[in-house]
Amino acid sequence: xxxxxETPPGSISEDEPQVxxxxxxxxxxxxIEKEISESIPLVGDLEPISSLNNExxxxxxxxxxxxxxxxxYQYVRRTRPDGNCFFRAFSYANIERLLEKKEEFSEFYKLAxxxxxxxxxxxxxxxTVEDFYDTYMEVLKRLRAIEDADEAKKELHTLFNTQGFxxxxxxxxxxxxxGQLQKDKDFYSCFIEGERTVSDFCHQEVEPMYKExxxxxxxxxxxxxxxxxxxxxxxxxxxxxxxxxxxxxxxxPTVHLLYRPGHYDILYP
Amino acid sequence: MAGxxxxxxxxxxxxxxxxxxxxxxATPGVSVDSDLAEQNxxxxxxxxxGAPGTLYEGEVFQLQFKFSNKYPFxxxxxxxxxxxxxxxxxxxxxxxxxLSILTDDWSPALSVQSVCLSIVSMLSSCKxxxxxxxxxFYVKTCNKNxxxxxxxxxxxxxxxxTKKT
Numbered sequence: 280x281x282x283x284x285e286t287p288p289g290s291i292s293e294d295e296p297q298v299x300x301x302x303x304x305x306x307x308x309x310x311i312e313k314e315i316s317e318s319i320p321l322v323g324d325l326e327p328i329s330s331l332n333n334e335x336x337x338x339x340x341x342x343x344x345x346x347x348x349x350x351x352y353q354y355v356r357r358t359r360p361d362g363n364c365f366f367r368a369f370s371y372a373n374i375e376r377l378l379e380k381k382e383e384f385s386e387f388y389k390l391a392x393x394x395x396x397x398x399x400x401x402x403x404x405x406x407t408v409e410d411f412y413d414t415y416m417e418v419l420k421r422l423r424a425i426e427d428a429d430e431a432k433k434e435l436h437t438l439f440n441t442q443g444f445x446x447x448x449x450x451x452x453x454x455x456x457x458g459q460l461q462k463d464k465d466f467y468s469c470f471i472e473g474e475r476t477v478s479d480f481c482h483q484e485v486e487p488m489y490k491e492x493x494x495x496x497x498x499x500x501x502x503x504x505x506x507x508x509x510x511x512x513x514x515x516x517x518x519x520x521x522x523x524x525x526x527x528x529x530x531x532p533t534v535h536l537l538y539r540p541g542h543y544d545i546l547y548p
Numbered sequence: 549m550a551g552x553x554x555x556x557x558x559x560x561x562x563x564x565x566x567x568x569x570x571x572x573x574a575t576p577g578v579s580v581d582s583d584l585a586e587q588n589x590x591x592x593x594x595x596x597x598g599a600p601g602t603l604y605e606g607e608v609f610q611l612q613f614k615f616s617n618k619y620p621f622x623x624x625x626x627x628x629x630x631x632x633x634x635x636x637x638x639x640x641x642x643x644x645x646x647l648s649i650l651t652d653d654w655s656p657a658l659s660v661q662s663v664c665l666s667i668v669s670m671l672s673s674c675k676x677x678x679x680x681x682x683x684x685f686y687v688k689t690c691n692k693n694x695x696x697x698x699x700x701x702x703x704x705x706x707x708x709x710t711k712k713t
Contacts, residue, residue, distance in 0.1 A: 301698040302691060407657045410620075446621060450656050483648070486655035488621060 315360060322371050322439045323357040325547065331355060344513050347520040348537070352511075354547040355537060362489030365536070365543045366449045366456075369500055369508065371439050372534040372545045378422060378431045388419055390505065398458045408454060414447035450488065452503075456496055457481040459503040470495045491541065497526050507532045511546060513539050578664045590615040593629070594664060602672040609634055611667065612643075613660060623654035625695055626663060635677040638670060642687040644694040645670075646680070648701040 328349040335341035358364045358371075377384040395412040399405050418438050425431040438444045460467045464477035471480050484490050485499075492500075501507055507530025512522040525532050535546040577597040592613040598604025610630035616622045628634060628643035638646040649658060649666055680686065690697055 299689065299691065302696055304698055305696060403657070404659060404662065407620075407659045407662075411657065446656075453655075454657055482655070483653050486657055487653050488656060 325354040343519040352546045356545040365492035411451040415451040455503040456500040457485045459499040620656040
């Protein structure tokens with residue numbers, strides 16, 4: 280045994296080693312993911328800022344920062360930490376605010392309607408983009424049809440907690456973000472480390488589900504949806520207050536997100 | 549799709565669209581066994597011809613695609629099957645392929661067609677026909693499903709398939 284080509288194709292030796300590390304690692308990952316998905320909804324209910332204290336009851340650095348946060352924000356809405364949190368939070372919060380502004384919603388709807396053609400022109404395959412576009416538009420259509428803003432918000436919450444719809448919204452925003460990066464690749468290439476091209480970066484870090492988001496994703500997603508985000512950074516850094524950044528710089532942010540290392544939640548003033 | 553959320557219908561629907569796209573011959577050198585695909589939409593065999601002007605010119609390979617009900621959120625399980633497994637530094641003699649889009653870099657917006665194109669292009673860029681250096685060990689120890697292997701991608705040496713401790 281051992282020489283290449285000697286093993287007959289398709290037949291895998293039955294005498295597997297007693298412990299296959301790969302399988303153990305993957306099984307553990309699946310288990311963690313399962314626990315997260317069973318205990319944390321895709322998008323949670325509104326909770327008072329003080330609810331954050333529960334996570335940090337013995338941590339003075341964070342407690343000071345929660346206190347600071349509570350002077351600027353009233354509520355937090357948690358999202359499931361599955362690597363899609365930025366896209367899910369951003370998409371949800373942006374649509375939620377538009378439900379109270381009919382005119383802006385119509386503009387947003389128009390932008391969404393035209394977006395598939397733009398993606399196909401950028402080289403995305405029509406039939407793979409289509410499924411996600413159709414669901415994205417279906418969600419927007421359902422919301423548009425509801426006259427009362429509060430009722431529409433309830434429907435938004437239901438749709439974003441239905442995996443089928445919610446993940447489709449995430450995928451489509453990932454595609455729009457990838458499209459934006461590739462459309463302005465000269466600009467964005469300055470922010471990509473290493474040898475990767477913008478298109479490599481999109482295929483490896485933007486389009487796949489569960490890949491976490493960085494500044495570059497946020498700036499491109501904002502550009503794709505024609506809006507801006509304020510990100511409040513809460514970490515173990517010194518100081519009693521949280522750092523904040525408007526992305527893109529100088530914008531008037533419409534969506535507020537709380538960033539704790541590795542995760543985004545939605546904030547409400 | 550009354551009453552169903554998109555994910556419940558999409559797997560099969562998207563696979564069906566994929567059969568049509570491939571049957572129309574949109575990808576040179578790649579064709580789907582449509583009789584087999586019609587019998588079982590979640591299990592396909594695709595015939596792939598080595599591209600002209602490459603080391604694999606004149607060879608025919610068979611690729612097996614298996615789709616789970618979570619497709620397109622879960623990647624398809626893709627392996628070479630049959631009598632002719634290409635000799636390539638990223639293809640094990642049991643048909644497993646070390647290609648990032650099949651696991652880590654899979655995106656729901658990828659299609660069977662784009663996977664086939666990536667594999668044709670992986671074969672075409674090969675400069676020397678050889679098996680991965682750890683072929684013998686890997687094929688003895690791996691799971692039958694290549695998605696249960698923790699692959700290591702994007703390192704400069706070109707290939708470091710599995711990490712076994």
